[in-house]
Amino acid sequence: MLVREMDRQECNEFIARLAFGRLACSRENQPYIVPTYFAAEPDRIYGFATLGQKIEWMRSNPLVCIEADEVKTQNDWASVVVSGRFEEFPDTPEYAEQRRRAQAFLEKRGAWWQTAFGAAQTRSQFDRDIPVVYCIQIHKITGRKASRDPKS
Amino acid sequence: MLVREMDRQECNEFIARLAFGRLACSRENQPYIVPTYFAAEPDRIYGFATLGQKIEWMRSNPLVCIEADEVKTQNDWASVVVSGRFEEFPDTPEYAEQRRRAQAFLEKRGAWWQTAFGAAQTRSQFDRDIPVVYCIQIHKITGRKASRDPKS
Numbered sequence: 001m002l003v004r005e006m007d008r009q010e011c012n013e014f015i016a017r018l019a020f021g022r023l024a025c026s027r028e029n030q031p032y033i034v035p036t037y038f039a040a041e042p043d044r045i046y047g048f049a050t051l052g053q054k055i056e057w058m059r060s061n062p063l064v065c066i067e068a069d070e071v072k073t074q075n076d077w078a079s080v081v082v083s084g085r086f087e088e089f090p091d092t093p094e095y096a097e098q099r100r101r102a103q104a105f106l107e108k109r110g111a112w113w114q115t116a117f118g119a120a121q122t123r124s125q126f127d128r129d130i131p132v133v134y135c136i137q138i139h140k141i142t143g144r145k146a147s148r149d150p151k152s
Numbered sequence: 153m154l155v156r157e158m159d160r161q162e163c164n165e166f167i168a169r170l171a172f173g174r175l176a177c178s179r180e181n182q183p184y185i186v187p188t189y190f191a192a193e194p195d196r197i198y199g200f201a202t203l204g205q206k207i208e209w210m211r212s213n214p215l216v217c218i219e220a221d222e223v224k225t226q227n228d229w230a231s232v233v234v235s236g237r238f239e240e241f242p243d244t245p246e247y248a249e250q251r252r253r254a255q256a257f258l259e260k261r262g263a264w265w266q267t268a269f270g271a272a273q274t275r276s277q278f279d280r281d282i283p284v285v286y287c288i289q290i291h292k293i294t295g296r297k298a299s300r301d302p303k304s
Binding site for chain 1 (some may be wrong): 172174176177178179180181182183184185186187213215216217218219221223229231233235
């Protein structure tokens, strides 16, 4: 197997296409991972969730990591890792334009509200919870792609 | 969609069966995720890697998270999250028995060495690097399973 680095554009296209991955946040150096749907622009990633451990931890420490991968076989896979900073878009007039833009991107990938519902235990809890719209400002994005070694 | 908690035994069986997931480590509260193969016992998870960012970070902060999921559709998925502590099994006589046990578990899932090779950029780098065998002592394991809401 040979592994090569993906360039920035490849990484951006990869996460925009997958629109699904895992987000890690950290509190007192204990990391925590959750699978998450998202929508990606070249410099930021939009997400949506109901209140829970993930949102609470990102509010207390905004440094996060998002990873997306596609594993076809053990010799044919790609993985992109993003380091970034959580920023919440509260439902207030000053964030109205940013929320609108984030929601437009999230809606493009369809059924986006189901993601947030996944975090709620019951329908009544979902109705009661206030949805949180956020973005991750990308500080660093890297990717690696593996292919079969023709010499093997 | 309805979401329910998985019990401890379900969680253990799930990660043992998947033997693949994502590992997050953290340094100065910046989390970092990598996809990883592993082998799971009820109270610990074995892994194997060549030297790199993941091993360096786990050595400096042993608190880690492993997440494994199976997403069939947006309404039919399961996800298990493990919080634990990294422990390295150096290639020394006092760790010989622990390394042997870890390697036996890792070999059971087949082609386990390919995982470590995935971390190396070239074959010569792999040959040069010293493989690191480690285990994650499980402190907490939780899981959630979603199914379609019959009322929807």
